[in-house]
Amino acid sequence: MTWAWDEHTRERRRRRAAVFGPVALAIVQLFGTFGAWHNQPDSRPPGPLGILLLLAGPLALLGARWRPRTVLVAVLAITLTYLALGFPYGPVVLSPAVAAIITVVRGHRTFAWLAAGATLLGIQVIRVTLREETFTWFGTTATVAWALIVLGIGELIRLNRARQAEFRRARAEAERRRVSEDQLRVARELHDVVAHHMSLINVQAGVALHLVDRRPEQVELALTTIKDASKEALTELRALIGVLRAEGEGAPRAPAADLGGLAPLISRASQAGVSTTLEVVGDLDDVPAAVGTAGFRIVQEAITNVVRHSGATRARARVRITVTDSALEVAVTDNGRGPGPAPVPGNGLRGMAERATAVGGSVRLTDGPDGGAALVAQLPWRTNS
Incomplete structure (x- = not known):
């Protein structure tokens, strides 16, 4: 059916995004960080360890569909380690953002919000103690705002998917109800056709048996009536079977019967x-x-x-x-x-x-x-x- 095909297409697109998305994100983080490093001369140059951490975060997202909470913890740990080692700020924050969004969309909302709060606290500790940066309300507010924006995007995507799922369920239920109504309509047509023609055939068969010895000349009329009634019954039954076998939307829903x-x-x-x-x-x-x-x-x-x-x-x-x-x-x-x-x-x-x-x-x-x-x-x- 059309709905099953749409669901299959959506699932195939999600699988592609789950593979190509992290790869693209790894490329953006790697080259974007080297670009940001030139504007942060006081930061530690991203050497082999930094490159490994930049690639590890996005690649960990490959398992987010199956273990979103585990992946979120892993990505946050990688990101905090990267910052704690003094590497430059930059696109490295994209991996935890994507992991948090996936976790919220998958329904683990409380876990994602708690993890975000713990990460914000960890970032502040790293900035003040390990990176020896001066605490500022502007920097703290910007970090909190970024986290809220990320979690808000996750909530919006989750709500949108929930609405889409509800719409698909309602559409499928309406389709099932329509099919049930069509089946009921066909069953009613079948009852009317069979009851009417079989009644005529039964009556005429009784007349033929009654007159076969007394008035054989009238038996032909009864048999003709039986033949006509059975022929029309077969014609209407074929139309009903055609309705049952039809799969296209353009097929008639009921046999032609009118005044x-x-x-x-x-x-x-x-x-x-x-x-x-x-x-x-x-x-x-x-x-x-x-x-x-x-x-x-x-x-x-x-x-x-x-x-x-x-x-x-x-x-x-x-x-x-x-x-x-x-x-x-x-x-x-x-x-x-x-x-x-x-x-x-x-x-x-x-x-x-x-x-x-x-x-x-x-x-x-x-x-x-x-x-x-x-x-x-x-x-x-x-x-x-």
């Missing part, structure tokens, strides 16, 4: 034995895709419930689609139940409610005017100005 497919849906329901009519009020082209998909699936599930649970001798259903300036209204009514107990509300009704809620709408199920059920879904899609 334009209502006419074939009504036709299949009528062939399955439920005489179904469709009435459309308003322009379906004004309905947004998300609301249209929700409306289509709600009609599909409602008709599936009529096919499976109506129980009437001659089942009839009426679908009315009304498009207003602010909402899509879906109403599906049937002509009542036949003998037998009423069905227990299950995943179908819950799925319709979830689809309506997803677009800010609602679904209600009441008694129909013809003794059956009446399902009404309100799906808002635009607020009035």
Whole structure:
């Protein structure tokens, strides 16, 4: 994934910096110190021991990623030794500054601040006793200010990294949540497709078995309906599988299903034995895709419930689609139940409610005017100005 690739790139850059940074710092300290020595004639010339100490500090930073506190102590000891031997001031202070910053960034803040305080005290002792320099408030203040600036930079880098890490965690969580929502949406589509088409196939298979001996001429119609329903089910299932397999961001998130497919849906329901009519009020082209998909699936599930649970001798259903300036209204009514107990509300009704809620709408199920059920879904899609 993109986030994993970014993290890998960042880690590779950190490894490069951990190697090339100390090498570059060693070169700067070495040549910078010789340049500073010419302006400090009273200092001890940096001979082989001085050069060794100038190189030892930066090279010790190579282990700062794994042992930041140990490296900080080592670099501070090297720097204090260098100053105690009377070598010239200069870029030698860069190594302890980098070590302190790394220690703070790695989370050892208290240790870094205490080490800095101890180092400042050690520098003052070395300056007054070993280097026999006169104590001045200006020099002391400048040294303390330098330490505070270094530690402050470390704190800023630490806070910035913490914010970046939190942002990456939030982004990864949002991505996981989006994937979970997509999976839920695909699962809901799968339920609707399978439930609807399998119900039609089941009903028509029962009709074919019932008529195979009595009216064989009508078996062909039932088998044709089964063939059409199974073909469309396979087409939609292939679209769903395509969504699951798609990895690019440009891939569609859901199979194409909208209000334009209502006419074939009504036709299949009528062939399955439920005489179904469709009435459309308003322009379906004004309905947004998300609301249209929700409306289509709600009609599909409602008709599936009529096919499976109506129980009437001659089942009839009426679908009315009304498009207003602010909402899509879906109403599906049937002509009542036949003998037998009423069905227990299950995943179908819950799925319709979830689809309506997803677009800010609602679904209600009441008694129909013809003794059956009446399902009404309100799906808002635009607020009035």
